[in-house]
Amino acid sequence: MTDTAWIDAALTSARPQAVGALLRYFRNLDTAEEAFQNASLRALKSWPQNGPPRDPAAWLIMVGRNVAIDEVRRTRRQEALPEDEAISDLDDAEDALAERLDGSHYRDDILRLLFICCHPDLPATQQIALALRVVSGLTVKQIARAFLVSEAAMEQRITRAKARVAAAGVPFETPGAVERSERLAAVAAMIYLIFNEGYSASGETSEIRKPLCEEAIRLARLLLRLFQSEPEIMGLTALLLLQHARAAARFDAAGELVLLDDQDRTLWNQKMIAEGLALIDKALRHHSSGPYQVQAAIAALHARAAAPEDTDWAQIDLLYGTLEIMQPSPVVTLNRAVAVSKVRGAEAALEMIEPLGERLSNYFHFFGVRGAFLMQLGRNEEAGVAFDRAIALANTSAEAAHIRMHLDRLIRDSQPRGTKASKK
């Protein structure tokens, strides 16, 4: 491995803390990012010669701050200055190092940095793009690639997002307890979005988008390290790990989606599963349930089943029932119905999803699942209609291909057979 690869990893790992601290000093995202950028350039020169510093983040904060201050001094005559207060504690290396040890500052810096990316005015895609750029430090090119858009389009998206954030102002005061927990919830939701952006990729793009899942897990672990006793953050991290553990089994060689029941479970990543299960164990001790924990618990029941028939569907049914109360949504009910079909049969499941038809009339999975239930009941003609509708609504070619496989089966044999339509 080259020196540069090591330095890259060190810069990536120090970035959230360093940019977060610089943002606190300068109260301007662009200035903070630029300061970090300059410090990184100096690191690339200095670290290979002098060896990496013991505390890369503190080094980058100090150097970034000093370079930016010099810059301000140089342009002092041409531009309006930031308020003195914002730059009053300059050149004070010891201060920077002392602050490094102050865990609460560090924690709020990173949380603030993540939080400004999930400004409610920003559409979800801009939030994710901004967080990947600012917090994770991915290049615009990398982000554009993951989103399957052109670099120019992504550049524009990020620029717009930054302009909105700048207009909103940086919430630099140390948050109170209520604010902090609100920020935490918003940030958790954004991390989940990043993950889903990678997870919902189709077969042909899943490899390209996998880094999004990995980055989301890294951010979730980071957040959990800052807030070690938050059961929902444990739940979120567990959920991401347990879902991503199945990544290698989710697509076949042709890039077709492989549903849970058909996956080669030996391809599941046992290390991620172990970490996910450990986190759920920890979360449960707090007796303070929440949607991420419940979803993680569902994923855990799948992860614990060595074979599909070992799955504890009754427990999954119960957990979806809990989730329905916490977060009522037709999609949750639809997922529950899949569990119900395994426990009480397709008839009961079909009855359960019938009222959802109106709200999910444009939802691919609704018709896929409905078709599968009908097929189980031997109502092949109706099943065929549902599958046709599903194909028309498919978001990816992999989804369409999967339903077509069902249709082929319908035509091939008139015998009802076991459903394959669990949530992917």
Add this chain to the structure above:
Amino acid sequence: MLYAILCYHDEDLVGSWTREQDADVMTKLAVVQDKLKKQGRLGPVARLLPTTAATTLRKDDPPVVLDGPYAETKEQLLGFYVVDCKNLDEALDVARDLGAANPGGAYEIRPVGLFNPGDTQT
């Protein structure tokens, strides 16, 4: 004499390695371990999951369970080796070899007082 080699490193940094970097380190470490194994000197080896997965039991009365690792440190305990060495110099040599394969962080070398290899199968 048995020595424990305790591995400390910044887990944020280790967690920022790419899959390739991580695999590269593990391959290089395997070479060092294989050499020790052939000499019959390698005891148990463990790589620990992130400290976010850790729970701490403080032995107060009654005991208190806390989330997270025992100590909040800049570098975290990420794993350990148990190696049979004649003396400290030899143990330091092993640590140097391991360190060349996996730079950064630190190894704490501690002589083992009592060793029970256990019989767990997993």
